[in-house]
Amino acid sequence: MERENSYVSPNVDLEDGWGDEGSYEQSMERQASVQSAGIGGAGVEKEEVDKNGFIVQKLENIEKTQWRIVRETNETLGLTDDQSIILLRAFKWNTEKFQDKWLSTDNHSKLLIEQGLEFDQKIAKSFPYVNATLKSANQGYCQICYSQFNSTNAKADSLKCGHEFCSGDWTDYLSARVNQGFQFCISTTCPQHQCNMAVPHSMFVKYLTGADLKTYQKWFCKSYTDDNKKVRWCPFAGCDYCVIYKDGGIMEVNCKCGNSFCFKCGQESHKPSDCDNTKQWNLKNSAESENITWIMANTKDCPKCNKPIEKNQGCNHMTCRLCRHEFCWLCTGDWKEHGSATGGYYQCNKYDAAKKSGDQTILSKEKKIDDAKNELKKYMFYFERFNNHHKAEKHAKELLPVIQNKILMLHDVKNYPVGELNFLEEAINQVVRCRQVLKYTYVHGYYIKNEMELNLFQSMQEMLEKFCEHLHELIEKPLDPYLDPNIIERTPFYRYRDEQFARGR
Amino acid sequence: MQYSSAVVTPRIMKETKLLLEKTPPGVRVTVSEENPRHFLFDIQGPPGSFYEAGIFKVEIFLPSDYPMSPPKALFRTKVFHPNIDKVGRICLDILKQDKWTPALLIEKVVLSIQWLLGAPNLDDPLDTSVADVFKASPEHAEKTAREWVQLYAK
Ligand SMILES: [Zn+2]
Ligand SMILES: [Zn+2]
Ligand SMILES: [Zn+2]
Ligand SMILES: [Zn+2]
Ligand SMILES: [Zn+2]
Ligand SMILES: [Zn+2]
Numbered sequence: 001m002e003r004e005n006s007y008v009s010p011n012v013d014l015e016d017g018w019g020d021e022g023s024y025e026q027s028m029e030r031q032a033s034v035q036s037a038g039i040g041g042a043g044v045e046k047e048e049v050d051k052n053g054f055i056v057q058k059l060e061n062i063e064k065t066q067w068r069i070v071r072e073t074n075e076t077l078g079l080t081d082d083q084s085i086i087l088l089r090a091f092k093w094n095t096e097k098f099q100d101k102w103l104s105t106d107n108h109s110k111l112l113i114e115q116g117l118e119f120d121q122k123i124a125k126s127f128p129y130v131n132a133t134l135k136s137a138n139q140g141y142c143q144i145c146y147s148q149f150n151s152t153n154a155k156a157d158s159l160k161c162g163h164e165f166c167s168g169d170w171t172d173y174l175s176a177r178v179n180q181g182f183q184f185c186i187s188t189t190c191p192q193h194q195c196n197m198a199v200p201h202s203m204f205v206k207y208l209t210g211a212d213l214k215t216y217q218k219w220f221c222k223s224y225t226d227d228n229k230k231v232r233w234c235p236f237a238g239c240d241y242c243v244i245y246k247d248g249g250i251m252e253v254n255c256k257c258g259n260s261f262c263f264k265c266g267q268e269s270h271k272p273s274d275c276d277n278t279k280q281w282n283l284k285n286s287a288e289s290e291n292i293t294w295i296m297a298n299t300k301d302c303p304k305c306n307k308p309i310e311k312n313q314g315c316n317h318m319t320c321r322l323c324r325h326e327f328c329w330l331c332t333g334d335w336k337e338h339g340s341a342t343g344g345y346y347q348c349n350k351y352d353a354a355k356k357s358g359d360q361t362i363l364s365k366e367k368k369i370d371d372a373k374n375e376l377k378k379y380m381f382y383f384e385r386f387n388n389h390h391k392a393e394k395h396a397k398e399l400l401p402v403i404q405n406k407i408l409m410l411h412d413v414k415n416y417p418v419g420e421l422n423f424l425e426e427a428i429n430q431v432v433r434c435r436q437v438l439k440y441t442y443v444h445g446y447y448i449k450n451e452m453e454l455n456l457f458q459s460m461q462e463m464l465e466k467f468c469e470h471l472h473e474l475i476e477k478p479l480d481p482y483l484d485p486n487i488i489e490r491t492p493f494y495r496y497r498d499e500q501f502a503r504g505r
Numbered sequence: 506m507q508y509s510s511a512v513v514t515p516r517i518m519k520e521t522k523l524l525l526e527k528t529p530p531g532v533r534v535t536v537s538e539e540n541p542r543h544f545l546f547d548i549q550g551p552p553g554s555f556y557e558a559g560i561f562k563v564e565i566f567l568p569s570d571y572p573m574s575p576p577k578a579l580f581r582t583k584v585f586h587p588n589i590d591k592v593g594r595i596c597l598d599i600l601k602q603d604k605w606t607p608a609l610l611i612e613k614v615v616l617s618i619q620w621l622l623g624a625p626n627l628d629d630p631l632d633t634s635v636a637d638v639f640k641a642s643p644e645h646a647e648k649t650a651r652e653w654v655q656l657y658a659k
Contacts, residue, residue, distance in 0.1 A: 144572055144607045146519040163608070173607055176573040180602060191608040193599070 054263070055244040056256045059221060062231065062242045066224040069095060077102055082200035083117055089186070090115050093228040116189060116198030119161040127194045144169040144191060159199065163192040171207045174199065178208065178216045182226075185219040234259070235266050260436070269436055273443035281443045285383065303332045317473055330385065382446040386439055392472065393435035399475065400428050406479045413485055420497070427475050427500050434468035474500050513541045517567060520611055532615055542567040545581075546615055550658070551623035555650035556584070559658030563618055565611060575605035576614055583657040585650040587625050587636035596631040597621055 049055055057065075073084040073095060091098035105111065112118040140149045142156065144165050149156045156164040165173070169191070177188045177199075190197040204216045225231045230245045232253075239257035251263045252271065261268055265275035267282070302309050304325035309318065318329050326335035407421045441461045448454045474496075482493045513521075521541070524534050531551075537543035544565040550556030562581035568574045578600055580593035588596040598604040599617055630636030639646040 141519075144516065145514065146516040165608070169607065172573050176570065184603060187603070189606075191606045193606050193609050193613070 049246050050254065052252060052254065053246045054253050055246060056241050056253070057244065059240055059242060062225060062244070063217075063221050065244065066221065069093065073098070082202050083112075085201050086115050086117055086198055087111070089223055089227055093224055093230075113196065116196050117160075117200075119159075120196040123194055123196055142166045142169060144173070159190050159197040159203070161190055161192070161195050161197045163190050163195055163197075165191055167207065170203065174204055174207050174216075175212045178204070178212050178219065182219045182222055185216065186223050232263055232266060235261050235268070270440045270443065271437055273440040273447070277447045278440065278443055281386075281446065284379070303327050303334075317469070330388065379446070382442045386442040389435045389439035389442070393432055393439065396428055396431045396435060396472065396475075400425070403428055403475070403479075406483075409483055410479070413483055414490075416490075416493075423497055423500060424475070424479075427471060431468060431472045431475060434464060434471070438464060438468060471500065516572060517542065523610075524612060529612060529616055531619065542571070544611065548615065548619050548622075550654065551619055554623035555647050556586075556622045556654055556658070558651075559584075559654035561622070561658055563615070565614065567611075572607035572609070575600050575602060575609075576611060578614060578618065583653060584622075585635060585646070585653040586622065587627055587630040587632060587639050588621055590632045594631065595621070596626075596629060 069088065070081060070084045073079060073088060074081065076099060077084075079087070087102075088095070088098055091101070102108070102111070109118055113120045141147070142149060142165055143163075145168065147166060149164065149166070155167045157167055157170055158164040173191055174188065178185045188199040189195060190199065201220065204220075205213070208216050225233060225242055232243050232245075234241045234243065234253075234255045234257060236255065236257055236259040239255060239259070241255050241257060243253050243255065243263065245263055252260055252269050253263050254260045259268070262270055262275060262278075265279065267275070267278055270278040273281070302320040302323065302325055304327075305320060305323040309320060317326065317335055319326050327333065328335055403424050407418070407424055410416045410421055411418055438461070441457070441464070445454065445457060445461065448457060477496070481487075482496070521536060524544075525536075528534055531549035533547040535545045537545065544567075546563045546565060548561045548563055550559040550561065559582070561584060564579045564581050566577045566579075568577060578595055578597075580589050580595065582593075583591075595618060597614075597617055599609060599614065625639060627636050627639055635646075638649065
């Protein structure tokens with residue numbers, strides 16, 4: 001319990017700093033209450049593990065978890081906060097690994113010296129001047145500001161090594177380190193040149209105030225999340241959730257910000273493509289996106305009247321505004337040929353198959369692809385489809401608030417029970433999810449080398465394309481006819497719903 | 506404490522006094538008359554090195570947040586050395602923010618620079634073309650270094 005008070009500095013500025021975020025003093029109190037309530041007791045926050053085995057939490061909750069681990073380690077091994085924090089960091093916050101190491105060795109001082117928690121006498125011997133800052137060796141002068149130690153304004157302080165500097169210098173020094181950035185902050189050692197002592201948490205809290213203390217807290221938390229294989233920051237801009245991995249085999253995180261990402265590599269969700277291929281693909285895209293690929297992927301000429309059309313809807317079923325010709329966005333083939341009568345909506349996902357089988361109908365449709373012999377053409381083929389799903393995903397996401405509004409209206413104006421309307425929202429989420437997966441099927445496909453595997457993969461891809469395309473078309477249908485208050489007949493709406501169910505299940 | 510660049514802190518005063526009274530061997534120091542944070546050193550090449558016959562002018566400037574930030578040091582004499590580039594910048598660990606500590610002194614910096622002249626570090630070169638000469642043909646490197654001493658460091 002004494003430890004509890006020892007690191008709360010009298011310098012902590014109650015007005016400024018943590019106070020406005022309501023976190024630092026409070027978190028100190030919370031920590032105290034965690035301590036008094038016992039580990040796992042009433043003071044510990046609730047953890048909601050989602051179906052994939054992740055806990056999605058705000059930063060301050062992560063800090064609480066971090067402190068709980070520190071306290072648990074303290075209690076188990078009889079260490080101080082400062083010792084546990086530095087040692088756990090050295091073991092990348094793998095508590096078990098650290099405890100095993102600590103309990104299986106008698107030579108604790110070796111470990112403590114390595115981590116800068118005990119002074120290394122060997123250094124003092126090989127670098128004689130390492131002793132120069134000791135008060136006795138230094139004629140009572142502070143080696144940083146050259147004030148005399150016995151004067152009232154120069155209160156000396158040191159780590160265990162005994163290298164003394166006045167409190168004002170400690171503040172300046174630690175403030176400089178914290179503001180130089182994360183790496184500087186966590187590698188701060190005693191100001192004495194060559195001294196191995198690490199500056200522990202308690203010193204930062206003792207000497208920093210206001211904005212500096214706040215910055216320090218950020219780095220303190222980052223040292224836990226960065227080192228920890230079980231914690232990751234959400235990669236989407238503006239999101240300040242952290243994710244803790246509990247258990248389970250799925251590495252995909254559904255963040256509370258509405259986005260999903262891969263826990264393993266921190267990129268946007270990329271099933272079924274793997275982390276390395278996805279990284280490679282994204283690098284390639286950022287290098288190529290500037291050039292003509294981009295333009296090609298975003299506008300196309302109507303195959304009948306040759307007027308340029310920009311794709312602004314999610315589904316691939318295009319109708320030219322001028323000549324009303326219906327065609328497929330991807331292969332520019334007639335939409336009629338994409339019906340179930342021709343054995344599937346999609347033949348346009350097959351790149352190599354079209355070339356190799358020599359199927360004339362496909363070959364003629366895939367005009368641009370037909371003569372594709374080089375790498376760039378192949379890449380453009382895959383990129384176009386990748387980008388197409390990417391944009392469709394965006395469109396579907398934008399549709400969500402519109403549909404939510406329509407649901408309210410259908411409920412208010414036509415008195416449909418909410419339970420009978422939820423399918424609309426579910427359908428959109430399904431489409432978004434499908435688009436995400438389909439997007440990355442093209443990354444996966446791009447890197448497949450084996451032809452058999454590619455054929456099998458493409459037939460599965462085709463099934464999903466077909467399903468997703470149809471569902472997307474359905475949800476983009478205007479709902480306004482069903483909103484006419486003069487029409488009481490509900491059958492058309494239920495027919496529409498049943499059609500979605502047939503597709504969605 | 507925040508120091509403005511014009512202000513000379515007790516530490517700088519004490520350091521200056523020490524430098525003038527107990528100047529290390531092989532070193533001469535001049536403090537700029539306009540700016541007490543600006544020093545000019547004449548550093549003798551270490552005996553036994555390629556640079557032994559030369560006197561090298563090195564400028565040292567103390568930034569406003571000294572000693573929290575390291576001093577800035579620059580060679581004012583041309584020198585053929587893998588860790589010193591054409592404009593006189595020096596690649597020395599304690600002059601970098603992550604290795605500098607406020608308990609180090611100007612004197613220590615000057616002695617380290619002198620030591621660096623006698624111990625070129627080919628693993629961390631600043632001027633790679635010079636380092637290549639040092640690696641490929643030490644004799645050629647020695648010849649050029651000694652020629653430059655005769656040309657510029659007298
Ligand atoms: Zn001091
Ligand atoms: Zn020390
Ligand atoms: Zn997020
Ligand atoms: Zn991944
Ligand atoms: Zn047209
Ligand atoms: Zn098509």
